Amino acid sequence: MTGTDDTTNPFGEAADPATPLTRLQELAEHHPETRAVIAANPSTYPGLLEWLSELGDPEIDGAIAARRARTAGVDPSAPSEAPVRRPTAERFAGAGAGAAASQRPAETTAETPATRAAGPARPVTPTDGSAIVTRTPDAPPNEVQPERRSTPWAGILAVAAALVVLVLGGVWIFNLPGGDDETTNAGATDPAFPPLEEDPDESGSDAPAPADTDELADAISALEAVPSSSNCEDTGPDIEAITQFAAAAAPEGTWGDPAHGDLVIDTLKDLKDECGREHAQAVVDQIIGEPNTNAALRNAIQSDMSWLEIPEIPADAQQMPGFAVAGANMACVLSGSDVVCTVVGHNLDTPEGCLPGGISLEIDSSGAAAVNCNRSANADPLLSDGQSAYNGELACTVEGTEVNCWSTESGEGFRLGPSTLELY
Incomplete structure (x- = not known):
């Protein structure tokens, strides 16, 4: 079977309260025949119980009903005529054998005169102080017996007995040829599987918590x-x-x-x-x-x-008062205390304060970069891509048809070209 271990007893695991929650979920998904047993397991988490209840399986519904009856406040110390029953885990631990378990008679049945005559009766403890007559094993068959009082356990035991029969029937069907075809039938119409609640034994992951x-x-x-x-x-x-x-x-x-x-x-x-x-x-x-x-x-x-970090003046930079950029109608003037570059014939939006046709950017003596179209630059010689110039603490490098100028003191600067205008 996909995703399961055939060397284990799924019924024993399904009934064991110590089985990890992840394993219970896996059994419910890949071993449909164990679902009623899982429903009876006291460790089954609420989300999985709700999912099981949505399947509409009478066997599972019976197990859930019995589970709820056990937790409804019935006093286990109250006198009862019910026989001592083995815990769920013990009863199903050997369910893989199937045949031996199927020989066990139902422990709670409706009592009639015929059944009273068929064998010895179990003693009944009175709950109201009245005397109750019991029949010994060799009492005559026609001896009249007193009525037994019903107890809250009667209904519970009836449901449990029915559950045992249904589970054993499921084991028998499961062992038939083709009874293990889970990939075809299991979960075909099941509701969406419930999210797994955190198992205390499986917590402590070092992964960062997901953000909201x-x-x-x-x-x-x-x-x-x-x-x-x-x-x-x-x-x-x-x-x-x-x-x-x-x-x-x-x-x-x-x-x-x-x-x-x-x-x-x-x-x-x-x-x-x-x-x-x-x-x-x-x-x-x-x-x-x-x-x-x-x-x-x-x-x-x-x-x-x-x-x-503020870029330093490039080692190969040439000290000069100005230059023009090859391949672009642009020039820069470096006075030693400031620098201004002007581009003409651009496709930029004209900044406020500038006239169409030319845009000028500057780094002033304080080291601040800004647009200043009240100034213009006109200089030579030509510098090509990768060449640099400097004067004082100001430097410029040609990058293609653009120029990048900056102050080595303030770190502020600008990039200017026919299609570029950026202050930084």
């Missing part, structure tokens, strides 16, 4: 909005959104999805581009400096801080 889906989605949205919503002055709201995202995505200090760590870095890079390196550096310093910072967040930031 709605909470995580909201946290991601708030994180991605940080660069555009920041006022670039107060670090508090930016830090709050970042730390709340980490709490939702890594509640135990480990990312449920490694991509969440990359998302934090991308957000901080965008924040640097929007608000400048100084603001982004302040956000990072405060997050790392907080002793209670989420471990996953701290590790993600510290694992990649290259985006915060």
